[in-house]
Amino acid sequence: MSKLRIAVFASGQGTNFQALAxxxxxxxxxxxxxxxxxxxxxxxxxxxxxxxxxxxxxVFRAKDYESKEAYEREILAELRRRGIELVVLAGYMRILTPVLVEPYMGRMINIHPSLLPAFPGMNGIKQAIDYGVKVTGVTVHYVDGGLDSGPVIAQRVVEVLDGDTEETLAVRIHAAEQEVLPWTVGRIAAGSVSLAGRHVTVTTL
Structure with missing residues (x-):
C-alpha cells in the first residue's frame, strides 16, 4: 500500500508541523x-x-508575486510535481483562493483553535476569553473556501478555567492541537475518514 503524501502549510513557530514530524x-x-x-x-x-x-x-514571499493567484499557481505546480495527496494547513496565515482549494477539495484540512462553528477567523482563543465561555477547544476540518466553514472531522474540548488569560489558555489549546492533528492525519492515511455532504465519519482502531 502506497504512503499518503502530505504537504504542510505553516507561517510561524511550527509547533503543529513539529507534532506531525x-x-x-x-x-x-x-x-x-x-x-x-x-x-x-x-x-x-x-x-x-x-x-x-x-x-x-x-518558501516564498507573497510580495514577490503580482497576485495571490500567481504564487498559488506556483505552489499548486509544486504539489502536483511531488504527488501530494493531502494538504494540511497548520498555522498558515493566508486565506486561500480557489486556485488551491478547488484541486484539493476533500483533500485539504485545517486546524483551528476553537470549537467551530464558534469563534472562526483570527484570534479564536482571544474570542473565547472575551466571550466568557466555559469550554472551548480545537477543530480539524476540511477546507471548503469559506472562513473556517468546512465539514468538521475532529474536535477536542478544552476547559476555560477561572482566571485564564489568552496566554494560559493558549498553552492548553496548543497541547490539544498537537494531539488531535496527528491523530486525524493518521485516520485519513488509514482510509478511516469518509465525507458525505457536511457529515464526516471517522472509524477508529
Whole structure:
C-alpha cells in the first residue's frame, strides 16, 4: 500500500508541523509521508524545524508575486510535481483562493483553535476569553473556501478555567492541537475518514 503524501502549510513557530514530524518519525501517521513544508515567511522558525526533520521546503514571499493567484499557481505546480495527496494547513496565515482549494477539495484540512462553528477567523482563543465561555477547544476540518466553514472531522474540548488569560489558555489549546492533528492525519492515511455532504465519519482502531 502506497504512503499518503502530505504537504504542510505553516507561517510561524511550527509547533503543529513539529507534532506531525514527530508522529511520522514514530510511525504514528499510519505510514503517511511528510513530503513538503510550504511557508510564506522565509525567516519563520518552522523552516528550521523542517530542515532538522529532513523535510523539503517551498518558501516564498507573497510580495514577490503580482497576485495571490500567481504564487498559488506556483505552489499548486509544486504539489502536483511531488504527488501530494493531502494538504494540511497548520498555522498558515493566508486565506486561500480557489486556485488551491478547488484541486484539493476533500483533500485539504485545517486546524483551528476553537470549537467551530464558534469563534472562526483570527484570534479564536482571544474570542473565547472575551466571550466568557466555559469550554472551548480545537477543530480539524476540511477546507471548503469559506472562513473556517468546512465539514468538521475532529474536535477536542478544552476547559476555560477561572482566571485564564489568552496566554494560559493558549498553552492548553496548543497541547490539544498537537494531539488531535496527528491523530486525524493518521485516520485519513488509514482510509478511516469518509465525507458525505457536511457529515464526516471517522472509524477508529
Amino acid at each position: 514527530d508522529a511520522a518519525q514514530q510511525d504514528r501517521l499510519e505510514g503517511a509521508s511528510l513530503e513538503l513544508l510550504v511557508c510564506d515567511k522565509p525567516q519563520a522558525p518552522v523552516v528550521e524545524r523542517a530542515r532538522k526533520a529532513g523535510v523539503e521546503t517551498f
